[in-house]
Amino acid sequence: MQAGTHQNHPLFTLSDIIYLILGVLSASFALKSFLVPNHFLDGGVTGISLLFHEVQGWNLGLILILLNIPFIALAYFKVSKHFAIRSALTIVLIALTLHFIPFPELTHDKLLVAMFGGFFLGIGIGLSMRGGGTFDGMEVLALLTLKRSSFSITEIILGMNIIIFIIAALFLKVETALYAILTYVIAGQMTKYVIEGIEAYTGVTIVSSNPDAVKRALVLTLNRGITVYKGERGFMKESFEQSADVDIIFTIVTRLEVRKLRNIVHEIDPKAFIFTSTVREPQGGIVKEIIKH
Structure with a gap:
């Protein structure tokens, strides 16, 4: 504290x-x-x-x-x-x-x-x-x-x-x-x-085959900042040696915006991989502080 x-x-x-x-x-x-x-x-x-x-x-x-x-x-x-x-x-x-x-x-x-x-x-x-x-x-x-x-x-x-x-x-x-x-x-x-609060924050990670469109939608439509990690995708059991470069997109939204974000990404790429995680006490960037210590 x-x-x-x-x-x-x-x-x-x-x-x-x-x-x-x-x-x-x-x-x-x-x-x-x-x-x-x-x-x-x-x-x-x-x-x-x-x-x-x-x-x-x-x-x-x-x-x-x-x-x-x-x-x-x-x-x-x-x-x-x-x-x-x-x-x-x-x-x-x-x-x-x-x-x-x-x-x-x-x-x-x-x-x-x-x-x-x-x-x-x-x-x-x-x-x-x-x-x-x-x-x-x-x-x-x-x-x-x-x-x-x-x-x-x-x-x-x-x-x-x-x-x-x-x-x-x-x-x-x-x-x-x-x-x-x-x-x-x-x-x-x-x-x-x-x-x-009702605006408890959720971290969302997205891996899509159309990352550029997802980035534009998150920033311009949802008005959220994003962070992009450079990674690799593939590595299946049947084709372990085959992989491809991929942009891993991370953003933070409020609890009420999670469904809206999912819908936006699903419209762009129905097969996009999305998972969420709880974000506690985010500070800095464009995320506002929600609890005083």
């Missing part, structure tokens, strides 16, 4: 403040209106806080602050000073919101609680991250663990949360743990969607 690495980078911008406030309100709404009244759990530090709240009856906001202190300290020294400050303020705001704002209890249907609790919690986490902070220190721990292991961040967080869910099953009920997993999955998907 790169927040605050430049000396003149402001601690907060207007968009940061808006994202963080909306994130706090959404997460607090999820907790007070869905999860807490129905004794539900989630993953991460939030899940541990909810577990302590259920088992010991401790104040949820205070637990959330106390449990996140070590992670904020780690973030301050290992990630970024600005990221740590933003995260600390976000956590304090959530604790105050939970204490002072009386959100209504909307439903006691367990499936609805899991779905909409996870939905609004995920939106809250995603908006907070777009504002350059977080209110769950588990992500910081995962980033630090990543440097010392061969697992991805997603796998590390999942492993940590499995331990939380097992503890929940032991201290509460298996049903509670199962609903916690559902809440966690929904929250995770919503977080991903909010961070990446």
